[in-house]
Amino acid sequence: MSECTRLECAGQRLRGVRLERRRHPSDVAECAAASRGLVAGKRPPYCLDMRMTQSSTPTLAAGWADEQGTQRYRERVASRFADDYFRPLAGSAAASSIGAGTYLGECDDSDDARYVRSIRHAVRSGINVIDSAINYRCQRSERAIGAALREAMAAAEIERDEIFVCTKGGYLPLDGSPPASRAEYKAYVQREFLDTGVIPPGELVADGHCIAPEYLDHQIDRSRENLGVRTVDLYYLHNPEQQLDSIAPAEFQHRIRRAFEALERRVADGDIRSYGCATWQGFRLDSAARGYLSLLDLVTIARSVAGEGHHFSTVQLPINLGMPEAIRSPTQCLPGGRWVSLLEAAGELGISVVASATLLQGKLASGLPQQVRDAFPALASDAARAIAFVRSVPGVSVALVGMKSTAHLDQNLQAGS
Numbered sequence: 001m002s003e004c005t006r007l008e009c010a011g012q013r014l015r016g017v018r019l020e021r022r023r024h025p026s027d028v029a030e031c032a033a034a035s036r037g038l039v040a041g042k043r044p045p046y047c048l049d050m051r052m053t054q055s056s057t058p059t060l061a062a063g064w065a066d067e068q069g070t071q072r073y074r075e076r077v078a079s080r081f082a083d084d085y086f087r088p089l090a091g092s093a094a095a096s097s098i099g100a101g102t103y104l105g106e107c108d109d110s111d112d113a114r115y116v117r118s119i120r121h122a123v124r125s126g127i128n129v130i131d132s133a134i135n136y137r138c139q140r141s142e143r144a145i146g147a148a149l150r151e152a153m154a155a156a157e158i159e160r161d162e163i164f165v166c167t168k169g170g171y172l173p174l175d176g177s178p179p180a181s182r183a184e185y186k187a188y189v190q191r192e193f194l195d196t197g198v199i200p201p202g203e204l205v206a207d208g209h210c211i212a213p214e215y216l217d218h219q220i221d222r223s224r225e226n227l228g229v230r231t232v233d234l235y236y237l238h239n240p241e242q243q244l245d246s247i248a249p250a251e252f253q254h255r256i257r258r259a260f261e262a263l264e265r266r267v268a269d270g271d272i273r274s275y276g277c278a279t280w281q282g283f284r285l286d287s288a289a290r291g292y293l294s295l296l297d298l299v300t301i302a303r304s305v306a307g308e309g310h311h312f313s314t315v316q317l318p319i320n321l322g323m324p325e326a327i328r329s330p331t332q333c334l335p336g337g338r339w340v341s342l343l344e345a346a347g348e349l350g351i352s353v354v355a356s357a358t359l360l361q362g363k364l365a366s367g368l369p370q371q372v373r374d375a376f377p378a379l380a381s382d383a384a385r386a387i388a389f390v391r392s393v394p395g396v397s398v399a400l401v402g403m404k405s406t407a408h409l410d411q412n413l414q415a416g417s
Contacts, residue, residue, distance in 0.1 A: 060230040061153060061160045064273050069161025070094040070128060077126040085416045089129065089352050089397045090234055090274045090313035095164055097391050098416050099129030099354070100409075101400040102141035104361065107177055111137065112144050114404040119148035121406045123158050126413060129398050131316075131354070133168035133238055133278075134223050138176050142167060146228035165229050166354075168278050169219035170238030172208045205246035211237055211255055213262035220266055234314055235263065235272040241282035241291040253301065260305045260312065267311045276314035278356070283317045283342045284325035287333065295332050295345050315346060316400075319355035319390055321364055321372065326353070327393055343395035358390045358399045359383060379414055387415035 063069075070093040074086045089095035100122045105111040119130060130149075132141045145165070152158045172189060179185040189207070193199040193215070203212040224232060237259060243252050263275040282293030295315065302312035319326045325342070332345035346353045359365050365383040376385040390399040403409040 059228075060224060061149070061228055062230045063160035064229075064231040065093050065095075065128070065164045065233045066161050067092050067094070069159060070164075073128050073158070073162035080126055080413075081416045085126075087397045089164060089354070090276075093164070094128075095398055096126060096128045096416070097396070097398055098127055098387060098413060099131050099164075099166075099398040099400045100127050101356065101402040102130070102132045102145065103136050104402050105137050105141070105404060107138040107140055107174075111404065112140050112147075115141060115144035116148045116151070118403050118406055118409055119145055120152050120157075122403065122409055123149075123152050123163060125409065126416065127409075128158075128162055129164045129166065129400075131166045131356075131400050132227075133171070133236075134219055134226065135168075135171040135173040135238070138174040138178060139222075139226055140176065142223055142226035146226055150228055160229070164233045165227055166234040166236070167223045167227065167232055168236040168238035169216055169223065170209055170211055170240065170242065172204075172210070173219075173222075205243055209239070209242040211240060211243065211259045213258050216259060216262050217266070220271055224271060231270055232272045233274070235266075235275045236278035236314070236316060237275070238278055239280050239282070240277055241279055241293055244291050253297070256298065257301050257305060260302055260310075264306045264311060274311040274313035276312060276316065276351075278316035278354075280318065283315065283331060284323070284329070285331065287331065292331075295342065295349060295351065296334060299349050299351065312351070314352040314354060314397075315342075316354040316356050317342065318357035318360075319353075319393065319396060319399075320358055320360050321368070321386055321389055322360055323357065326355075343393070347395050352397045353395055354398045354400060355390045355393075355396050356400050358387055358401050361402075378417075381411055381414075383408070383412055384415040387412055391415060 074094045078086070085097050086094040087097050100119060102115060105115065122130070130145055132145055134142055136142070149158075149163065149165070153160065172193065174188070179188055186207070194204070197214065198218045199210050199215050200212055203210050203215065220232065220235060224230065240256065243255060247255070260275075263272065266272045267274065277293065277298060279293060282291055283295065285292040287294070299312060302310040317326055325331065327341060327343060330339040330341055332342055333339050334345055334348060343353060364386040365381075368382040368385055372385055372389065373382070376388050379385050379388060387399055387401055390396060401412050403412060
């Protein structure tokens with residue numbers, strides 16, 4: 001039995017943990033609860049940069065993560081990490097196999113400040129993959145990333161070509177703070193997205209999700225402003241399986257094709273470098289389930305849009321000790337009728353894999369079985385062991401970990417040594 005397989009077995013007892021499905025931003029009750037943490041008083045100085053509007057004209061950092069820049073970054077920090085710590089992501093550039101996620105947190109100035117400090121510390125310490133989504137924390141996570149990168153570049157701690165800046169679009173983002181009521185949310189959606197034509201008629205599903213080309217164009221431009229970059233390195237469609245709750249599979253494939261056409265155009269324009277799909281359950285489901293995503297179908301659509309030179313490069317999904325479906329469940333069908341795991345399918349199709357929920361929103365940061373601890377005896381914390389497990393899975397390029405605390409960040413980086 002392989003090391004990975006034995007650790008999967010140890011992880012089976014963890015799968016009884018109640019999983020929190022990510023909610024979309026139309027869940028106003030959740031957002032309203034978050035808003036109660038808003039901090040009164042003077043804003044930190046960087047908040048002036050973070051509070052962008054459609055009329056603002058920020059200076060965007062030119063460039064993207066390329067082979068030369070990421071190799072320079074790798075050489076600068078390599079002595080701190082294992083030989084396999086840097087891996088190819090979406091091409092030949094070198095990505096840290098631990099990435100910084102920005103999903104969790106309150107929509108308030110206090111967590112903004114924590115993220116700015118943590119991200120700046122991360123890029124100094126050996127993490128060159130930063131992941132977000134425009135809807136995370138009412139756009140505040142993207143804006144915190146932008147503030148941190150501006151500070152780090154101004155201090156000559158990093159250069160733009162050394163850092164992968166990744167984000168997602170699909171869910172409707174709130175702006176700065178959540179609405180006070182469902183009615184206020186619906187008025188916001190009507191005013192900002194429907195009346196303006198950003199979302200065409202019939203394209204909004206579940207009151208909060210859209211992948212129409214017009215909407216993606218709008219969101220890419222807003223994300224570039226929030227992040228302060230001319231070019232987003234990796235842009236994901238965010239949980240595209242959400243659409244399948246409302247439309248038929250044939251219409252879904254049509255919408256995916258139109259989305260990929262728009263994303264290929266934005267690659268040609270230099271606004272993004274490549275694109276992919278970031279999912280919560282689509283690649284983990286049985287093929288008969290509603291919401292199931294076929295990686296082969298997505299790659300086939302990308303090829304039909306742009307040929308073999310398409311820029312569909314990466315998928316993101318949960319992979320951890322309690323959610324091992326990408327490793328062991330044969331959910332994906334390849335030519336010839338072969339059913340294989342998502343990781344095996346991605347390898348054969350030339351698609352990079354980024355693992356999300358590495359710590360399962362903190363549930364795997366403590367209390368791991370002794371068998372897992374024995375497998376990583378040099379590591380001092382269960383959090384580092386859970387991260388090391390995901391890093392050890394063949395085919396995983398990056399394990400994302402949410403890190404607002406610089407102390408936790410330093411502990412988690414031990415998993416890369």
